Amino acid sequence: xxxxxxxxxxxxxxxxxxxxxxxxxxxxxxxxxxxxxxxxxxxxxxxxxxxxxxxxxxxxxxxxxxxxxxxxxxxxxxxxxxxxxxxxxxxxxxxxxxxxxxxxxxxxxxxxxxxxxxxxxxxxxxxxxxxxxxxxxxxxxxxxxxxxxxxxxxxxxxxxxxxxxxxxxxxxxxxxxxxxxxx
Numbered sequence: 149x150x151x152x153x154x155x156x157x158x159x160x161x162x163x164x165x166x167x168x169x170x171x172x173x174x175x176x177x178x179x180x181x182x183x184x185x186x187x188x189x190x191x192x193x194x195x196x197x198x199x200x201x202x203x204x205x206x207x208x209x210x211x212x213x214x215x216x217x218x219x220x221x222x223x224x225x226x227x228x229x230x231x232x233x234x235x236x237x238x239x240x241x242x243x244x245x246x247x248x249x250x251x252x253x254x255x256x257x258x259x260x261x262x263x264x265x266x267x268x269x270x271x272x273x274x275x276x277x278x279x280x281x282x283x284x285x286x287x288x289x290x291x292x293x294x295x296x297x298x299x300x301x302x303x304x305x306x307x308x309x310x311x312x313x314x315x316x317x318x319x320x321x322x323x324x325x326x327x328x329x330x331x
Contacts, residue, residue: 149181149206152292153214157199157231158223158244160189163279167221168200170283170301171293175204177304178297184212197227204292221286222248223265223278242286244278261289261328268320277317284321295322 154171158164165187172183182205189198201217203209220235221242222228228248235241238257245262254260263285266278280302287298298318303311 151205153217154219155217156221157227165200168202172202174293174297174301184209280314280317281321284318285325288322288325
């Protein structure tokens, strides 16, 4: 696999950091890839901006962060506004369509996916699972790691009582991604 940089951004409480941790853990422990993950967030426990980046590669990773990302996943408008210029030409942008409503001028070479992540999670009974809907969508569209690898990382990383709703939300994201391509 070639080096791929994925930045997740949103606000505290949306599971932004967990999404990148699960992706990195799945890559390393299940897929035999290299991963480097970094994160930053405001001092607020919930509600402040946060971002997390995970770099995946088939080769050792010398620099764990990137000035431009292959993939940007934005779960909140202010976070998107802060990071929108960090997606590479020809990259991919995934946004929570209900929470990121103003994309502004996006380079025409960037592929944009509007995902009803939080809306879907609310319908499922857990607003907190919006990140898993988004992660499922991203996984299905990119195939960076397999569904099984992420679900295994999820089972290893989160409290057992939350695994069923997170798995359901992840699979809803996969379904939405398949629907978006007409599969």
